[in-house]
Amino acid sequence: MLEKKTWKQAREELRRAKVALIPVGSIEQHGPHLPLGTDFLTAKALAEAAAEATGALCTPAIPVGLSEHHRQFWGTLWVAPEHFRGYMRGIAESLAHHGLRRVIYVNGHGGNLAALQEVCRELHLDGVYALVWQWWHAVAELEREIFPQFGSHAGEVETSMMLYLEGESVDRSALAEAAAGGPPRWGRQLFGTEVSFDTVDFSESGATGDPQRGTAEIGKRLFRAAVEQLVGLVRWLESLPEEALRPGEHKP
């Protein structure tokens, strides 16, 4: 972990590592049962495990992202998208300055995705190959195998992950309330489009799905499968030739 190293120790790591992992999440409501830091805690745990397995460099986790749509729930924090983009880009640029031009944003919060993808596209123009990786996409098949139906936010899957990683931070006494006050899935769709702006528009408890079905054992399976995927991505990114880090040449 970079924050525990001196600059001389960091120099060794930066010279040795070929890929940087930047965990990023949110401080936002996750129903009455999960902690506000669910997304960044999950991203941090996954990134650290993958860094350990591959020798990739892991930066400190960035806790606050784009969560304005949870504003009616106490404790949710957010920053403006332009600040978030600039900040996330700046971290990758400083890593590139030290010679690391292969970056994976290990994103724990879906609301950050569009902004991070924009940042990745900009970085690529400057010769930095940056990608966004999201654990719930990486293990989507396994999720559907375990839960044919589930709620994405603070539902079966996220609750399982937190029971495994941070069991003492899960309020099990609120699981029934979370399930009773949440719709089966995220959002409110009418006539083929999303018609809600904020979570409170469709979820009383802030959760979705039935978090009562989550278990630490399922969380462990999902975590291990996700780390495997992330390790694979790190190895792939390591293997890219230097010339692939920026866009290809124009056709003759």
Ligand SMILES: [Zn+2]
């Ligand atoms: Zn979440």
